[in-house]
Every structure is written in structure tokens, then in C-alpha cells.
Amino acid sequence: MYLRLPSKVLERILFFIDSNDDRNSVSLVCKSWFETERLTRKRVFVGNCYAVTPAAVVRRFPKMRSLTLKGKPHFADYNLVPDGWGGYAWPWIEALAAKNPLLEEIRLKRMVVTDECLEMIAASFKNFKSLVLTSCEGFSTDGIAAIASTCRSLRELELRECIVDDLGGDWLSYFPETSTSLVSLDFSCLDSEVKFSDLERLVSRCRNLKSLKLNRAVTLDGLESLLRRAPQLTELGTGSFSDELSPEALSKLSKAISACKQLKSLSGLWDVLPEYLPALYSVCPGLTSLNLSYATVRMTDLVDLLRRCKKLQKLWVMDLIEDKGLQAVATCCKELRELRVFPSEPDLEEPNVALTEQGLVFISEGCQKLESVLYFCVQFTNAALITIARNRPSIKRFRLCVIEPFAPDYKTQEPLDQGFKAIAMGCKDLQRLSVSGLLTDKAFEYIGKHAKNLGMLSIAFAGDSDLMLHHLLSGCKKLRKLEIRDCPFGDTALLENAWKLETMRSLWMSSCFVSFGACKLLSQKMPRLNVEVIDEMYPPETRPESSPVERIYIYRTLAGPRLDMPEFVWTIHKNPEIGVSHLAIK
Amino acid sequence: MSESVAAEHDYIGLSEFPTMEPTTMSDKTKTRDNNNNSNNDDDDCLNFKATELRLGLPGSESPGRVDPRFLSLKSSGAKRVFSDAINESNKWVFSPGSITATGDVGSGGSAVKDSKPVVPVKEKKSSAAAPAAKAQVVGWPPIRSFRKNTMASSQSQKQGGGDNHNNSETEAEAKSGPEPCLYVKVSMEGAPYLRKIDLKTYKSYVELSSALEKMFSCFTIGQFGSHGGCGRDGLNESRLTDLLRGSEYVVTYEDKDSDWMLVGDVPWEMFIGSCKKLRIMKSSEAIGLAPRVMEKCRSRN
Numbered sequence: 001m002y003l004r005l006p007s008k009v010l011e012r013i014l015f016f017i018d019s020n021d022d023r024n025s026v027s028l029v030c031k032s033w034f035e036t037e038r039l040t041r042k043r044v045f046v047g048n049c050y051a052v053t054p055a056a057v058v059r060r061f062p063k064m065r066s067l068t069l070k071g072k073p074h075f076a077d078y079n080l081v082p083d084g085w086g087g088y089a090w091p092w093i094e095a096l097a098a099k100n101p102l103l104e105e106i107r108l109k110r111m112v113v114t115d116e117c118l119e120m121i122a123a124s125f126k127n128f129k130s131l132v133l134t135s136c137e138g139f140s141t142d143g144i145a146a147i148a149s150t151c152r153s154l155r156e157l158e159l160r161e162c163i164v165d166d167l168g169g170d171w172l173s174y175f176p177e178t179s180t181s182l183v184s185l186d187f188s189c190l191d192s193e194v195k196f197s198d199l200e201r202l203v204s205r206c207r208n209l210k211s212l213k214l215n216r217a218v219t220l221d222g223l224e225s226l227l228r229r230a231p232q233l234t235e236l237g238t239g240s241f242s243d244e245l246s247p248e249a250l251s252k253l254s255k256a257i258s259a260c261k262q263l264k265s266l267s268g269l270w271d272v273l274p275e276y277l278p279a280l281y282s283v284c285p286g287l288t289s290l291n292l293s294y295a296t297v298r299m300t301d302l303v304d305l306l307r308r309c310k311k312l313q314k315l316w317v318m319d320l321i322e323d324k325g326l327q328a329v330a331t332c333c334k335e336l337r338e339l340r341v342f343p344s345e346p347d348l349e350e351p352n353v354a355l356t357e358q359g360l361v362f363i364s365e366g367c368q369k370l371e372s373v374l375y376f377c378v379q380f381t382n383a384a385l386i387t388i389a390r391n392r393p394s395i396k397r398f399r400l401c402v403i404e405p406f407a408p409d410y411k412t413q414e415p416l417d418q419g420f421k422a423i424a425m426g427c428k429d430l431q432r433l434s435v436s437g438l439l440t441d442k443a444f445e446y447i448g449k450h451a452k453n454l455g456m457l458s459i460a461f462a463g464d465s466d467l468m469l470h471h472l473l474s475g476c477k478k479l480r481k482l483e484i485r486d487c488p489f490g491d492t493a494l495l496e497n498a499w500k501l502e503t504m505r506s507l508w509m510s511s512c513f514v515s516f517g518a519c520k521l522l523s524q525k526m527p528r529l530n531v532e533v534i535d536e537m538y539p540p541e542t543r544p545e546s547s548p549v550e551r552i553y554i555y556r557t558l559a560g561p562r563l564d565m566p567e568f569v570w571t572i573h574k575n576p577e578i579g580v581s582h583l584a585i586k
Numbered sequence: 587m588s589e590s591v592a593a594e595h596d597y598i599g600l601s602e603f604p605t606m607e608p609t610t611m612s613d614k615t616k617t618r619d620n621n622n623n624s625n626n627d628d629d630d631c632l633n634f635k636a637t638e639l640r641l642g643l644p645g646s647e648s649p650g651r652v653d654p655r656f657l658s659l660k661s662s663g664a665k666r667v668f669s670d671a672i673n674e675s676n677k678w679v680f681s682p683g684s685i686t687a688t689g690d691v692g693s694g695g696s697a698v699k700d701s702k703p704v705v706p707v708k709e710k711k712s713s714a715a716a717p718a719a720k721a722q723v724v725g726w727p728p729i730r731s732f733r734k735n736t737m738a739s740s741q742s743q744k745q746g747g748g749d750n751h752n753n754s755e756t757e758a759e760a761k762s763g764p765e766p767c768l769y770v771k772v773s774m775e776g777a778p779y780l781r782k783i784d785l786k787t788y789k790s791y792v793e794l795s796s797a798l799e800k801m802f803s804c805f806t807i808g809q810f811g812s813h814g815g816c817g818r819d820g821l822n823e824s825r826l827t828d829l830l831r832g833s834e835y836v837v838t839y840e841d842k843d844s845d846w847m848l849v850g851d852v853p854w855e856m857f858i859g860s861c862k863k864l865r866i867m868k869s870s871e872a873i874g875l876a877p878r879v880m881e882k883c884r885s886r887n
Contacts, residue, residue, distance in 0.1 A: 078725030135730075161732040165771075189732065271740055294736060344737075346727050376727060403727045434728075460726065485725070 007036045020045045039063060046070070047505050049087060049111065050530065053559045054095035065104045066130075067096065071111035073508045073553055074458075075483050077135065080510055080551070082536060084566040087111045089136075091564075097124035105130035105156075112136070118143030122150035129181075130156035140165035141190065149174035158186035158213075169194035169217070175202050184211035188237050188268065193217035204229045213237025216270050220245055220253055227256035235289075236260070238268035241276055250279060258282035267291035274301040284308035288335075291316040293342050299325040307332040313369075314338040319355040319376065326359035330366025338372040339363055346376070346403060357384035364391040372397040379410040380437055385419025389426030398423055399434035405461035405486075408438040415439055421446035424454075434458040444468040448475020456481040469493035473500040483508040490514030490548070498525050506555035510534075514552055517545030522554070523572035530557050531572040532565070539570060774802050774835075774866035785858045791850050798837060802866060839864050 014037060017023055027037040043066040046052060058064070071087025089111045096103050103125045113136045121128060128151045141164060147157060148171055172187070172194040182202070187194070194217070203209060203226050210233060214223070218239030227233070245253065253276075257263075263283045272295045287309050292302065293316040302317065303325050312333040319341055321329070329336065341360075344353060357380045364370060370392050380402050388395075408415055416437040424430065424447045431453055435443065439462040447454070448471035455478055462468070470493040472482065482504065490513045501507055501522075516533070523531040534551040561571035772783055783801070788794045837849040841860040849857070849864070 075725065077730045078728045079731060080725045135732075161730065163732075270736070293733075294740065296740065342729070342733065343727065346729055376729075401727050405723070405726065458728075460728075486723075 004032065007032060010036045011040055014040050018043065042066060043105075044068070048555055048557075049089075049092065050559060050562050051505070051555060051557045054092045056558070058095045058099045062100070064096075064100055065102065066107070067092070067103065067105070068107040068109075069111060070109045073483065073506060074110075074481070075485065075508055075510065076110055080485065082534065082566075082568060085534070085569060086562065086564055086566070088564055089113045089117050093117045093120050093124075097121075101125060102127055104128060105132075107132040107134075108136055109134040110136065112138040113143070114138050115140055115143035115146070119146045122146045125151075127153055129153050132156060132158045132160070133162050134158075134160040135162065137163035141167045141169075141171040141192070144187075145171035145174040148172065149176065152179065153181050154179065155181050155208075156184040157182070158184060159189050160186060162189050164190055166191045168192050172202065173198040177201070177205075180205045180207065182206040183208050184235075185209070186211070186213035186237065188213040188215050190215045191217065196222055200225060200229065206230075207232070209233065211235035211265075214239040214268065216240045216268075219243050220276075221249065224249070224253045224256045227253075227260060231256075231259040232262060233260050234262050235265040236263060236267070238266070238270075240270050241268070241295075242271035242273050245276070250276065254279040254282065261286070263287065265289035265291075269295045272297060274298070277301055277305050280305060281308055285310060287312055289314040293318055293340065296320065296344065303328045309333060311335055316340040316342070318342050318344045319353045320344050321359070322354040323356055323359040323362065324354070326355075327362040327366075330362040334367065335369060336363070336367040337369050339367075339370065340374040341376060342374075343376040343403065357381055360384065361387050361391075364388040367392075369394070371395060374399040374401075374434075376401045376403060378403050379407050380416060380419070381409045381411050382414060382416055382419035382422075383409075383411070385416065386422040389422040393426050393428060395423075395427045396429050397432040398427065398430060399432065399458070400436055401434065402437040405436075406438045407436075415443065417443040417446065421450070424450040428453070430454055432456045435462060436460060438462075440464055441467040441471065444471040445475075448472050451476055453478055455479065457483070459484045459487060461486045463487045463489065465489050466491070466493035470497060473497035479503075480505045482506075484512060485509070486511040488513055491518035494518060495521055495525075498522055501529055501554055502526060502556050504556065506553065508551070508553050510551035513548050515546045516543060516549050519549060519552060519572050520545075528556055528558070529554055530561055533570045533572065534568060535570070536568040770839075770861055770863055772798065772801070772864040772866070775868055775871075783864075785861060790854055791857075794849075795837070798864075798866065835866050836869050837864060837866050 010033065014023070014026065017026065020043070023037055023041055027034045038060050040063060041061050042063060044057060044061050044064050045068045046057060047070050049069045049071045057067075069089070069092060071089075072081050072085060075081060076085070087110060089108055093106075096106075097120055101124060104127050106121065107130075111133075113133060118139055121131065128147075131147060131151075131154075136159075139162075144157070144159070144164075147154065169190075169192040175182075175198070179202075183206075192215075194215075196218075199218075199222075203212065209230055212226070212230065212233055212235070214226075214237055216239055218226075220239070220241065220243045223238055227236075257279055260283060263286060266280065266283065266287055266289070269292060274297045277297065284305065285308060288311055290306075290309060290312055292305075295302075296318065298320060299322045302321050306312070306315070306325070306329055310332060313335050315329065315333065315336060315338070317325075317340070321341065326341075329339075339360075341355065355377060357377060360373065360375050360377070361384050363373075364387065371394055373395060374397075377400070380400065385400075402416075409419070416435075417440055420433075420435055420439065420443045423433070430451050433447070433451065433454055433456070435447075435458070441464050444463060445467070447457070451457075454476045457472065457476070457479065459482075466489040468487065469484070469489055472479065473493060474497055479500075484507075487509075490509065494514060495518055519531050519533055523529065532553045532555075533549045534553065535549055537550075565571065770783060770785055783797065785794070788797060838846050839849050839857070839861045840846055840863040842862060844862075846865070852860075
């Protein structure tokens with residue numbers, strides 16, 4: 001007997017299902033479930049904007065209200081992807097504007113967004129509520145002004161670490177006097193000063209404003225005034241924290257800060273002067289998130305602040321915190337889930353800071369809920385990694401950057417294989433891993449064998465041979481994203497594990513030994529992969545087949561080779577006779 | 587000249603749109619190597635080669651550079667799949683993404699591909715290089731440009747004397763903070779984006795032109811080809827100048843009086859003192875500029 005769940009009932013059930021993964025699973029059950037699911041999906045996530053065409057997405061999800069897109073490969077953050085590579089938002093905005101006028105939210109990461117895009121958004125979506133751009137570029141403050149002036153129900157406008165052509169601070173003045181809907185405003189990446197009186201008025205009238213992240217041009221006086229008008233804030237990104245303040249002014253500021261009783265998250269704090277930190281003490285007990293990663297203050301000042309933050313869950317800080325500071329954090333911040341430690345002077349041969357592997361060991365001992373780690377350090381030991389893994393099997397994201405490439409365990413001079421083996425074996429829920437230091441193929445054998453939940457792996461300056469890649473591609477069942485730079489292998493492992501690449505979102509390899517011939521073979525073998533070669537000097541076909549290519553980016557796609565490549569990117573054509581196809585957008 | 591080449595690659599303090607450098611660095615190497623093949627009379631070529639990045643076995647370099655324990659680890663060698671490619675005559679540095687500015691790598695062999703970036707692990711650098719000129723590998727350590735730029739302008743503020751006012755007395759296009767950074771926008775005809783560069787990081791027109799070349803080469807990639815021969819200062823870096831002076835494009839700038847002038851005609855210090863914006867335009871459009879340059883010079887002198 002064939003039972004079918006009525007679609008109305010299924011719709012009701014799906015109403016409660018938000019997660020993309022779950023909805024994706026639902027859509028695979030059968031055709032009617034696919035249909036019901038697609039007609040009810042409101043929030044759509046596309047992890048690689050080239051994996052599928054805008055038209056296909058817009059067609060499939062007619063009720064879409066929110067679209068999240070990611071463009072460039074992650075290594076673009078570190079300047080490994082040349083400008084002009086791609087990741088254009090325009091085709092998506094265009095397609096949405098034509099078919100989906102009720103769209104409310106757009107979230108883009110590492111994409112190129114132009115002023116035209118922003119103007120089109122402002123013009124096309126009457127209910128537009130939320131624009132969040134992370135690490136995007138290509139637009140100017142004029143585009144922001146268009147959004148500000150036209151989107152009547154705008155709730156979120158967040159520019160997170162974008163590269164914006166800053167033509168001045170006028171954009172803020174384009175918010176109409178009648179607009180009161182803002183809940184979140186983040187313009188911390190802009191340089192120019194906005195007209196302060198307009199900012200004040202905006203903040204005053206937006207009674208629902210919960211998150212405000214100012215840019216550096218906002219002074220401490222300004223901050224005080226804004227906080228007085230918005231004590232309901234839960235997230236604050238301060239402006240610069242280093243103006244000269246009289247004692248009265250400082251005390252006024254303290255008062256204004258302490259009035260923010262619901263403040264949970266604090267960031268900004270550029271150039272903070274240590275003598276101003278006490279102004280923050282009043283809100284410390286309630287803070288769950290603190291970003292001190294631009295605060296160049298010493299360990300003792302940091303500790304004085306941090307030991308008051310008993311509820312802290314997320315801490316970003318610089319290595320100025322030193323081992324001792326981390327020991328204090330481990331004692332005081334028992335709720336800590338995420339720690340990121342950035343280098344204050346990454347280029348110096350001998351960093352002048354007493355931050356070693358011991359700091360992270362302390363944290364692993366004291367912070368029972370630790371899940372997520374990003375740690376820059378000059379050198380490390382296997383023993384420390386083993387201890388960390390044993391203390392904290394709960395770790396889900398572990399990114400260790402030993403700053404010196406090829407640095408072995410500095411006590412034993414061995415590779416860090418054993419250490420990362422312990423991490424892979426001990427942290428059973430490990431989803432994301434970045435490795436560094438001296439590593440042989442063995443390390444990757446362990447990772448391939450044990451890191452069963454690993455979704456994303458970043459590797460630099462490691463391994464000996466193709467075995468390394470082979471272990472990973474044949475071992476890590478849930479691998480989605482793999483990015484590798486400066487490792488001495490490529491062809492054999494890649495070709496042998498070609499099938500794996502279709503189960504992954506993408507593979508990036510730069511400065512490795514992948515030959516043009518192998519790229520061609522791979523592309524012919526795997527019809528649903530785009531094998532893109534990035535070479536800024538010559539078309540790959542002018543060089544011998546065995547010569548290595550600069551960079552490759554391989555990703556699965558339903559959309560075929562893309563049409564908007566710049567001159568230095570080639571998609572290997574499926575037809576071997578053609579070699580490479582190269583289509584540039586005009 | 588190696589030092590200035592190195593200085594350009596210091597990624598702290600770079601503009602927001604960096605990294606044409608790595609690839610055109612190897613571009614230079616390729617060109618130089620090509621030159622080496624034909625007529626090698628340029629001493630700089632050798633020095634340059636000494637600074638190129640090798641990615642591969644430590645130990646394939648001059649041993650003094652590398653911790654000897656590496657040798658034992660590495661030499662129990664995993665077979666290199668790559669060995670064929672190494673032997674061919676193709677000399678270009680395959681790893682454009684990684685550059686080192688160390689000055690004392692032995693210019694040991696032609697085979698550059700299977701060497702790893704020579705970065706001394708714990709040894710003190712025996713180098714002639716200044717302390718800050720440690721091996722600079724592009725994109726390493728993996729820190730986002732945003733953070734690097736923010737830290738850079740922070741540091742320069744601290745160094746910039748007692749004046750820490752972040753107010754908008756500086757121009758809209760300059761980073762916040764007074765003296766040490768001098769960001770100007772660079773636009774090029776036909777290029778989709780503007781760039782920003784910090785003029786203070788260059789000390790001469792030659793450096794500037796080579797930086798511009800790197801930044802914009804992707805837009806004129808068809809037009810460079812391989813220019814053998816050396817430019818006016820005996821360096822291949824001035825290929826842009828060659829190109830620009832010789833053929834299609836010229837670099838112009840807008841000065842404090844809002845006039846557009848050709849780059850290169852006034853002394854460098856005067857130039858950076860008055861330059862507000864740069865634009866790379868086609869020669870045909872820049873024809874009218876020359877006479878004004880002469881007038882300006884006359885009126886200044």
C-alpha cells in the first residue's frame with residue numbers, strides 16, 4: 001500500500017524546519033516532497049555562487065525571502081586570488097529583481113558588489129529589510145546612500161570588513177527623517193567621518209536599534225552622546241578609543257556605557273588607551289562577546305578587564321595577552337566557547353611577546369565549553385597538541401597557525417604529525433581544521449583516517465608527496481572544502497581521487513605541483529566539475545603539459561563553465577581538442 | 587635594487603588592493619631568465635634570482651640556511667611525482683604566490699621548483715637584510731587584508747608623533763591618521779576598479795611604475811608580452827614606463843591645483859607632495875598635458 005503524506009501536512013511540518021541541511025535532505029526524499037519543500041523554502045543558501053545559475057535558483061524557490069551567497073574562495077582573504085577573478089553579485093540581483101520582488105534579505109560574502117547592484121536592490125525590493133556584506137568590494141558609499149535613502153523598511157545594514165570606495169560620509173545623511181526601522185547598523189569598515197548630528201538623530205529615532213558598530217572616525221565624545229540616546233544596545237562597536245578626554249568627559253563616558261544594561265557584545269576599541277579601559281568595567285559582567293583584537297594594550301590591562309567578564313563566550317584578542325593572560329582567562333571565563341588570538345607583529349623575526357603553546361593549553365584545561373580556536377603562535381609542540389586534544393575533545397574548529405613555515409616541534413625537532421593526529425582522533429566532532437608547522441604525509445594519513453566529521457581543511461607548506469592529498473581525499477568522508485598552498489604534489493592524487501571532488505564544494509590548490517596535463521585529464525573525466533586554472537602570465541596551453549599551473553580552483557557545478565572570467569582564468573574545456581576555453585565578460 | 591624590490595613586497599602597509607606582485611614578480615623572473623638565456627649582462631638579474639622563492643626540499647639550497655635536521659626528514663624521500671617537470675629547461679618560478687625577499691639565498695641551481703621557501707626555522711638570520719625584511723611570503727601568515735591595513739594605520743598613527751586626532755582633517759581618500767600614509771586612488775581606463783596605493787612606500791618613479799605595472803598588468807595583460815631589454819634605469823622594472831612612454835598608456839596625476847599632469851617630470855618629492863590622484867590613460871588622451879607641465883615647472887622655479 002502506498003501511503004503519502006498530504007502536502008498540506010508536509011507544509012505545516014516544514015514550517016518548523018529552517019536549517020538548509022535539513023531542507024536539502026527533505027527535498028531528496030521524493031518528487032512531491034521536493035515540490036512542497038521548494039515552494040516553502042524562504043531562506044536559501046548557496047555556498048558557491050558558480051555552482052548553480054541565478055535563474056535556476058530563482059525558479060526553484062519562488063517564495064524565497066532571503067538569499068545568502070558566497071563568491072570567492074576563502075584564500076582570497078589572504079590575497080591569493082587576483083583581483084578581477086569574479087564573484088559578481090550582479091547576475092543574481094538582476095535575476096531576483098525580475099522574478100522575486102518580495103525579497104527581503106541579501107547576505108553576500110566575498111563577492112563583488114557594484115553601486116549598480118545596490119541601486120537595483122534599492123529600486124526593486126519594496127520590502128527590503130536586510131543587507132549584510134562581508135568581505136565584499138566594488139562599491140562606493142554612493143551605493144550605500146541609495147540603500148539608505150530608498151529602503152523604507154530597512155532593518156539591517158552591515159558592512160563587515162568590506163573594501164569600499166569611500167567618497168565621504170554623506171551616505172548616512174540619506175536616511176530619511178522618517179526612517180525608524182533600523183535594528184542593526186555596521187559601518188566600521190568605512191573611513192570617512194559621517195555627519196555626526198545626522199547620526200545622532202538617526203540613533204535617537206530608531207528605538208529598535210540593537211546593534212551599532214561605528215567607524216574609527218567617531219570620537220569618544222560622539223560615542224558618549226550616542227550611548228546616551230541608545231542605552232538599549234546589545235552590540236556595540238566603538239569608534240576610536242584614543243582621543244584625549246578630560247577626567248569629567250571620561251566619567252561621563254563611563255556613565256553612558258554603564259547605562260547600557262543589555263550590552264552583550266563589544267568590539268572596535270581601536271587604539272584604546274589603557275587608562276580608558278576602566279570605563280568598560282561596568283558592562284563586563286554581562287558581556288558574552290568581546291573583540292579586543294585591535295586593542296594594543298598590555299597583558300596586565302587586558303587581564304584586569306577580562307577577569308570581570310565571567311560570562312564571556314567569545315574572545316578575540318592579540319598575542320599581547322601572553323600565556324599568563326590566557327591562564328587568567330582560563331580561570332575566570334568559564335563559559336568561553338571561542339578564542340581567537342591574533343599576532344600583533346606578524347612580520348617580525350622574533351616576536352616580542354610571551355605567547356607560546358602553553359597559553360592554549362591553559363585555555364584547554366580551564367574552559368570546558370571550548371569549541372572554536374584560532375591561534376597564531378611562533379612555534380608549537382606535539383605535547384601541547386596532545387594535551388589540548390585530551391583536555392578538550394569538544395573542539396569543533398581548530399585553526400593553528402604556526403607562523404614560521406615548516407617549524408617542527410621546537411622541543412623535539414620532530415614534525416607535528418603526532419600532535420595533529422591527537423587532534424584528529426580526540427576531537428571527534430572536528431568540523432574545521434587548519435594545520436601548520438612541519439608536517440609529513442603521516443599527519444594527513446591520521447587526519448584522513450580519523451577526522452570523520454571534517455568539513456573544511458586548510459593546509460600550507462606541508463607534506464612530502466601525493467600521498468598526503470590521497471589520504472585526505474580518500475579518507476575524510478565529509479570533506480567539503482579543501483584549500484592547499486605551497487605543497488609539493490598534485491597530479492597523481494588528484495586524478496586517482498577525482499570522483500571525490502564531485503562530493504565536495506571546492507578544492508583550491510596554489511603553488512603546488514599540479515600540471516596542466518592533469519588538469520585537462522581531470523576535467524575530461526569529471527563532467528560536472530569546473531576546473532579553473534588561474535595563471536596571470538600565460539595561457540596554460542602555451543606551456544608543456546607537464547609544467548605546473550600557478551593555481552587551480554576546482555568546484556562542482558550544475559552551471560557549466562562560467563562566462564565572466566577575466567583574462568587570467570581559464571576553464572579547462574571538456575573537449576580535449578579545444579584545450580581551454582576562455583570567455584570574458586564585457 | 588633588491589632591497590627596493592623587497593620593500594615593495596612588505597605587505598604591511600600595502601594598499602587595499604594588493605597582489606599583483608607575486609605573479610609579476612615571477613613575471614620578472616621569467617623575463618630575466620629569458621634574458622639570461624639570450625644576453626646576460628645585467629648584474630641585477632643574478633641578484634634577483636637570488637631573491638626568488640624556491641619551493642622544495644630544504645637542503646637543495648645552500649645548507650647553511652636550513653636546519654640540518656630537515657635534511658634527514660626530507661631526504662627519506664617521498665617520491666616526487668614531479669621529477670620530470672623539474673628537469674626541463676623551463677625556468678620560471680612556479681610559485682608566484684610565494685615570494686621571499688631574503689637576500690642571501692645561494693643562487694644555486696636552475697631547478698627552482700622542488701624547493702620549499704627557504705625560511706630559517708629558528709636560526710638567526712645571517713642575512714644582510716634588515717631585521718624587518720624577513721622572508722615575506724604572500725598571504726602568509728594568513729591574516730586578512732582588513733586587519734593588516736587596520737594595524738598598519740594604527741601603527742603609523744602611533745609613530746606619527748603626538749597628533750592622534752582621528753578627525754576628518756585628512757582627505758576622504760586618505761586613511762585616518764596624519765603623516766605616514768599617503769593613499770591616493772589610481773584608476774585606469776578600461777579597468778573595472780579603482781585601486782589605492784600609499785605613495786609613501788615608494789621612493790622613486792621607478793618603484794612606483796613597477797608597482798603600477800603589477801597592479802594593472804592583469805588589465806593590459808595582452809600588451810606586455812615579454813619585453814626583453816632594460817628600461818631607462820637599466821632595469822626591467824621600468825617596463826611599464828617603456829610601455830607607457832612608448833606606446834599606449836601614460837600615467838597622469840591630479841595635483842593640488844586640480845590640474846592633470848604627466849607623471850615623471852617633476853622631482854619625486856615634489857610629486858608626492860602634490861599628487862592627489864593617479865590615472866593611467868591612453869596616450870592619445872594625454873596629449874594636451876605636456877605644455878601645462880612645462881608651465882608649472884616654470885612657475886615653480
